[in-house]
Amino acid sequence: MKRRSFITKSASVGLLVGTTWSYGQDKIPPHNWDGYDFGPPPSIKNRLNQGPFSNYGPGATAPGADVVMVTTPSNKPVRNFGMGMVTYICDEVGPPKVEGETLRESIEKLAKFPLGDILYIRVDWRDIQKEPKKLDFPEHWDLTFEMAKKYGKRVAFRIQLMSPVIEPESMPDFLIGKVPLVKLGTTDEIGIPGKVHYAPQYDHPEFMKAFKDMDDLLSTIYNGHELVEYVDTCMYGFWGEGHTWPFNGNPFPDYHTAEKTCIEMFEHQIANWTKTPLVTNTQxxxxxxxxxxILDRTIRSYNWLRTDTIFIETSQIDALSNRPPWIGATIEQGLRTEQVNNKTAFEGITRNENIIAHIKDVSPTYYSLWNWHNISFENLLGYYGKHPEPLDGLAANIGYRIRPSWIWCFEKDGYPGLILGLVNDGISGVPGALCISIVDEAGNMVSSGSMDPGYPLPGKVRQASFTFPKDTLWDTLSLKAEIEVKGVKYAIKWACSQELENDGTLRLKRNL
Structure with a gap:
C-alpha cells in the first residue's frame, strides 16, 4: 500500500467513471502563511502586564528590581496538555494483532510505553455505529480509554468516513442503498489490491443527516472529556484527509457544491466540539x-493542524512552520522497524533519524510513535531499545517547555512585586494561553493573570509582572501554571530542572 506516494507521482493517474466531473474556476488558491492575517488570537481575561519595565528614575515601573531566583532547563520529557508523543493503538488497518497475545495484552503494552503521552485510535465510521441514533464502540476503543486512565495518559482519535483499505465502505451498513456511491475505479497505488473504489455522495441528504447525527452523539460523550486530548476533523475522502488521490476530480456536481458541503460538515463539527480541539489535515x-x-476556518476558530507525512508537499510544510504560535500541530509519520531501518541509511543517516530531525524543523506540538500498518509494542521497542537517542531527544524538546528563567523582586509605592522572565525551551509556541497564578503557603491566590496566546515563543524571553498586598513576603509564595485552550484550563508543570511541588508548582526561594 502506497498511501502517500502521490507526493512524487503524476497527478494524472486514474479517471473517475460513471459521472461528469466539474472543476471550479473560483477555487481558493494556496497562499504563503508567513505573515498572513488569520485574525486576532483567542481572547483572554486578566491579561498580565508584559512590559516593557524600567528600573531607574522617577518613572520606573519596577524600581530597584533585583534577580532573586533563576531556573535552568529540564532535560527530561514533561507531560502537559497540548504537547507530547502519540502512541498509535489503531490505524486504518486495525489494532495490533500479535500472535500469542490477547488484544488487551497488546494494547496495555503500548499504553505502558513510557515515551508515549497520548494514545491514538483511528477507526472507520462503521466501527462505532451499527444503527441510527446509537454508538457502539469496538473493544479496542474501550480498552484504549481504560488504559489511558490506568496509566495517566490521554486519548486522541479520528473517525474515517471513507477508506480504501476496507470492504465494503467506511459508512455504516444502514446507509448502504440510501446514499449513492460514485465509482472511482481501481488502482495499485493505495488500498486493497483489485478493489473497486467508490465515493459516497457527501452532499446527499441521507449522508449529511447521518454524519451530523453521528457527530452529535460522539461530541455529547467526548467534547470536554477528561481523557480526550484532541479529535481529528472529519474531512472528505480517503482516510478523511481531504482527497481521493490518485483519482481525478470528486463526486460533486461542481466546485461550489463540494466546498459548500465540506464547509457545512466543518461548521457542524466546530459547533459541537466547543471544548476539545479539532485537528485539520493540511492536505x-x-x-x-x-x-x-477549511484550513482557514480551522485557524480562525482556534483549532489545530495535522499532517500525515513529514516528507510532503511544500504547502504543507509552509502551513505547519508558519502557523500562528497559538495553534497546535501534530505530525504523523510512520517509523521503520529496526530491521527495515538498518537498510535505509544514506550518507550515514537512517530513515528514522532523518524523519525525527525533520519533525523538529516544523516545530510541532505532537509526534507519532507508530509503525505504519504494523502496530505492536515489540516493533516500537525493537527500534527504540537499540537507538533511544533520537526519540529521547525529540521527546525532550517537542511542544512548549515553559519556565521562569529570571525572577526579579521589586517594590513600588510600598507594594512588593515580582517580574518573571519566561522562557520556552521547546520547539513550538504555547497552543493556547499560558495562565499563571501566585499562591501563598495555604494555597490562597495572591495574584494571577494570562500571557498573550502563544507566548513565550521559543528563543525569546517574555516578561510579566505581578503586584502583591503590602508586607507580602515573596519567598513564601509559589508559582502555578495552566494552559487555557478553547476556554478550558489544564494544569501544567514547569519544565525546569529545579524541584517542583507534588502539584507541579514551583516554590519561590532565593537561589542566586
Whole structure:
C-alpha cells in the first residue's frame, strides 16, 4: 500500500467513471502563511502586564528590581496538555494483532510505553455505529480509554468516513442503498489490491443527516472529556484527509457544491466540539473540495493542524512552520522497524533519524510513535531499545517547555512585586494561553493573570509582572501554571530542572 506516494507521482493517474466531473474556476488558491492575517488570537481575561519595565528614575515601573531566583532547563520529557508523543493503538488497518497475545495484552503494552503521552485510535465510521441514533464502540476503543486512565495518559482519535483499505465502505451498513456511491475505479497505488473504489455522495441528504447525527452523539460523550486530548476533523475522502488521490476530480456536481458541503460538515463539527480541539489535515486541495477554506476556518476558530507525512508537499510544510504560535500541530509519520531501518541509511543517516530531525524543523506540538500498518509494542521497542537517542531527544524538546528563567523582586509605592522572565525551551509556541497564578503557603491566590496566546515563543524571553498586598513576603509564595485552550484550563508543570511541588508548582526561594 502506497498511501502517500502521490507526493512524487503524476497527478494524472486514474479517471473517475460513471459521472461528469466539474472543476471550479473560483477555487481558493494556496497562499504563503508567513505573515498572513488569520485574525486576532483567542481572547483572554486578566491579561498580565508584559512590559516593557524600567528600573531607574522617577518613572520606573519596577524600581530597584533585583534577580532573586533563576531556573535552568529540564532535560527530561514533561507531560502537559497540548504537547507530547502519540502512541498509535489503531490505524486504518486495525489494532495490533500479535500472535500469542490477547488484544488487551497488546494494547496495555503500548499504553505502558513510557515515551508515549497520548494514545491514538483511528477507526472507520462503521466501527462505532451499527444503527441510527446509537454508538457502539469496538473493544479496542474501550480498552484504549481504560488504559489511558490506568496509566495517566490521554486519548486522541479520528473517525474515517471513507477508506480504501476496507470492504465494503467506511459508512455504516444502514446507509448502504440510501446514499449513492460514485465509482472511482481501481488502482495499485493505495488500498486493497483489485478493489473497486467508490465515493459516497457527501452532499446527499441521507449522508449529511447521518454524519451530523453521528457527530452529535460522539461530541455529547467526548467534547470536554477528561481523557480526550484532541479529535481529528472529519474531512472528505480517503482516510478523511481531504482527497481521493490518485483519482481525478470528486463526486460533486461542481466546485461550489463540494466546498459548500465540506464547509457545512466543518461548521457542524466546530459547533459541537466547543471544548476539545479539532485537528485539520493540511492536505492541498488535490480533489477540488475546498481544503483551503477549511484550513482557514480551522485557524480562525482556534483549532489545530495535522499532517500525515513529514516528507510532503511544500504547502504543507509552509502551513505547519508558519502557523500562528497559538495553534497546535501534530505530525504523523510512520517509523521503520529496526530491521527495515538498518537498510535505509544514506550518507550515514537512517530513515528514522532523518524523519525525527525533520519533525523538529516544523516545530510541532505532537509526534507519532507508530509503525505504519504494523502496530505492536515489540516493533516500537525493537527500534527504540537499540537507538533511544533520537526519540529521547525529540521527546525532550517537542511542544512548549515553559519556565521562569529570571525572577526579579521589586517594590513600588510600598507594594512588593515580582517580574518573571519566561522562557520556552521547546520547539513550538504555547497552543493556547499560558495562565499563571501566585499562591501563598495555604494555597490562597495572591495574584494571577494570562500571557498573550502563544507566548513565550521559543528563543525569546517574555516578561510579566505581578503586584502583591503590602508586607507580602515573596519567598513564601509559589508559582502555578495552566494552559487555557478553547476556554478550558489544564494544569501544567514547569519544565525546569529545579524541584517542583507534588502539584507541579514551583516554590519561590532565593537561589542566586
Amino acid at each position: 492541498p486541495d488535490y480533489s477540488n473540495v475546498g481544503n483551503s477554506e
